[in-house]
Amino acid sequence: MPWHQQQWQQLQQSLNQGRLSHALLLCGPPGLGKQQFALSFAQSLLCSNPSESGQACGTCQHCHLIQAGNHPDLQWVGPEEGSKSGEIKIESIRALTSSAALTAHSAKYKMIGIQPAHRMTNGAANSLLKTLEEPTSGTIILLLTDQPARLLPTIRSRCQSVLFHPPQRSQALEWLSGKVEHGDPALLLGLANGAPLKALALNDKTLLESRSEMLNQFLALSDQRLDPVKLAGIWQKFDYKLLIEWLIGWVIDIQRLKVSSSSGPALSNPDRAQALQKTADKLNSRAIQSYLKKLYAVRALTDSNINLQLTLERLLIEWQTCSRQGA
Template sequence: MIYPWQTCAWETVQRAINANHLHHALLLSGEEGCGNSAFAHSLAQSLLCLSPADDGSACGQCRSCQVFAARAHPDFMPVALQEDKQSILIEQIRELNYFLGLSRSYSPRRVAVIAPAERMNVNAANSLLKSLEEPAPDTHILLLTGHPAALLPTIRSRCQEIRLPVPSHNAAAEWLRGQELRHSPENLLEASGGRPLTALELDATETLAERQQWLKHLLQLAQGQGNIAEISSHWEKHDRVRLLNWQLSWIISIVKGNITQAPASLPAEVESLRRLITQKKAFKIHERLIELKKFSTHPLNARSYIESMLVLWSL
């Protein structure tokens, strides 16, 4: 599946395939939550497909596509974190090197996807170097990462990097409007930092409703309504770091909105809050939240911690 905001990257790769000069090692980098894993797997399926469409997408019908969908393709190898492991291990990369050295079966190429590539430990990464330096013919390694700077420079320099984009707000919102959602696309995008797949996941949880409730309570206080003691008793069992991070994301949006005077993409409640808070007060709240963050793991009374956050927003 290729998402609308990935079309340009897809066309770039397909042009290289058609011209027969696709680099044997592609570093697909970009923010998590934007469908990059789907892009890597679509590309893998396309490289393996026996009769791809004109735009390069896999046909979905051929023997290769059917076996790929059944996760049993003899010319495809995914390398991922094993259960309970923090790193991709050298044994996995040795297995990959062996796989790349085999002759292909019925697909035109052999393809591997390593994700998340930055999780290869040093030994694993060093073991991969040989396959990157002396690639077997008709083999492609796709390294997927949200943190390209965390890869060894020797790995990065042997790959061609393709940056996968974060969609614009409008593109992400338009795509979300085409999904069956419980919440508004604007609220979901605001809560997910503009990352549409994260937004979609969030839609299935109760997190957004809680977040909205917390925002409503802050808004009440900023309007001179609501009672700090009652509100803090409502929230005392909640994760205080989460409550604090939500406030931080709003206050940053408010500060930015005040500067640009173009708060078009702010959800209604955040915009209402922005109108009630001067820039000076916004900076003060931000400063205090950062201070409070230092004490977030302190075994301080939960209720007084929450009260000290709430008091920042009251009139």
């Protein structure tokens, strides 16, 4: 990805100076391509003939095995397939960190990717910690996460950090325009908070129609024109994580419009600026701020087992209450 250049150079430099850590922590918001980066970097280390800038040749045996997804020296661990909790269990970490598994078969390095690293159970994290404390030469562990604060501090401190940020808007738009045939790259990028891969995933007609309809319903709710409990029943069938992200984006835009001068702020939902402005005019800043806090609290719990219907009902009832307070 064009916006990975700095991170790529950082690691190549460490490598050339013999300072590459045996554990790398790749962190940044979702949708920036951390996994693609990790894969390219792993390929670059396993490749028998990389270029001067570290790019894999794409034609050697190692490259072929990686492209086919079955290189014995590159392994990924994540939550078990179909796992309800979404956690990475201690057994999965143990299987990868046993001494035999840590030795390279055919390449110079043994690469292990863990994603999402913050979903390791305590047991799994502690098991990994032992491996990080006594690293095996030639083994490199890549931890990928968008929530680094949820990792054990002792794990974080043993890793070399590689930070990912949303690219410059112009760069992201240029990349996105080449991928999106129908659809509005600027709108998609706004909806994805500047994360290009997330923007690309949102380029789906049905999804965008749902968003439009749900935004209408959310705004109608603030005019007391809909029943929050009924609406919660409809919304709970939708992708919950995405829904919470959207709610946060709408309310942040309302807040931006509330406090902005006449020039108009940059919005995540620029296509709906007028409708959002109308709602902003009817609400007071303190109520918006307090509602936003509640949304953040709910987002922090999205990985746990929560009662969807109840959580949504509460959120939507609170939105109506917040709207009743007036400007």
